[in-house]
Amino acid sequence: MNTQDGPGRPGLVKTVTSLANPLVKDIRALSQRKHRQATGLFVAEGLKLVADAIEAGWPIKTFVHAEKVASHELVTRTAARVVAHGGLVLKVSEAVLEKMTRRDNPQMVIGVFEQKTVPLDAIDTSSATVWIALEGIKDPGNLGTILRTADAVGASGVLLVGDTVDPFGTEAVRATMGSIFHVRLARASVEAFKAWRPGWPGTVVGTHLSATEDYRAVSYEEPVLLFMGNEQSGLPEDLAGLCDRLVKIPMAGKADSLNLAVSTAVMLYEVRRGQLTV
Ligand code: SAM
Numbered sequence: 001m002n003t004q005d006g007p008g009r010p011g012l013v014k015t016v017t018s019l020a021n022p023l024v025k026d027i028r029a030l031s032q033r034k035h036r037q038a039t040g041l042f043v044a045e046g047l048k049l050v051a052d053a054i055e056a057g058w059p060i061k062t063f064v065h066a067e068k069v070a071s072h073e074l075v076t077r078t079a080a081r082v083v084a085h086g087g088l089v090l091k092v093s094e095a096v097l098e099k100m101t102r103r104d105n106p107q108m109v110i111g112v113f114e115q116k117t118v119p120l121d122a123i124d125t126s127s128a129t130v131w132i133a134l135e136g137i138k139d140p141g142n143l144g145t146i147l148r149t150a151d152a153v154g155a156s157g158v159l160l161v162g163d164t165v166d167p168f169g170t171e172a173v174r175a176t177m178g179s180i181f182h183v184r185l186a187r188a189s190v191e192a193f194k195a196w197r198p199g200w201p202g203t204v205v206g207t208h209l210s211a212t213e214d215y216r217a218v219s220y221e222e223p224v225l226l227f228m229g230n231e232q233s234g235l236p237e238d239l240a241g242l243c244d245r246l247v248k249i250p251m252a253g254k255a256d257s258l259n260l261a262v263s264t265a266v267m268l269y270e271v272r273r274g275q276l277t278v
Contacts, residue, residue, distance in 0.1 A: 030042060
């Protein structure tokens, strides 16, 4: 079914050219954390990324594409799939896409998806390779990069501990390059994390600038819980005290520390060294 501007209903294809359409405002509002929290939705941009997410079974609410790509084979196929699953397909002008995404040169396709996280007590530790716990991470680019790296090394998931940046924010999602759809995400308060940690069946490895053990000296038996501190102050002492091992990546120059995403990548490649082949 194809309708013109008006309020949206699932399972429909609509054409939207008016910047005043309420659907435009609703999607634009998802750039703000409070609206993502209120709706449980988020936006991802790019045809391949959106199509891959749908292919992986991630629940999509609205599929938006520019009129000019309407006959693209993957756009047609993806739109048909969204409608079949009760979602809404919007065929829009580029001006509408610009307004929705707050970008001058927007991607020709965006998807509005439901947020998905795993409750802490549903984390399957028995089949885990490595989970990465991030305490108080604040930079969306760092978080997105870590999710992308976690995906690349076959990590089981990323656990956000305490007050952190929103993983479903536009900048974080962009930095994941699609890995937001392929890595399990969990969230916990510091108190909930402390209560859960004794149930971890393997080694808990923390990274700390005052550690005396070289990260290459440890034999990493999976499942590993890799604990990274935040960008400003590193792992607080009470959380560092919950780790079985504290390790440091040696540095030769004048730098005080490595970037959080870089140090997480170095650690992950060491933890998973024996498991990865080209
Ligand atoms: N001023 C902070 C501090 O004193 O910890 C710097 C934090 S650093 C930018 C962010 C996080 O990256 C650290 O908490 C740690 O998890 C990790 N990290 C950075 N450089 C590291 C290194 N050389 N060895 C181990 N971990 C490191």
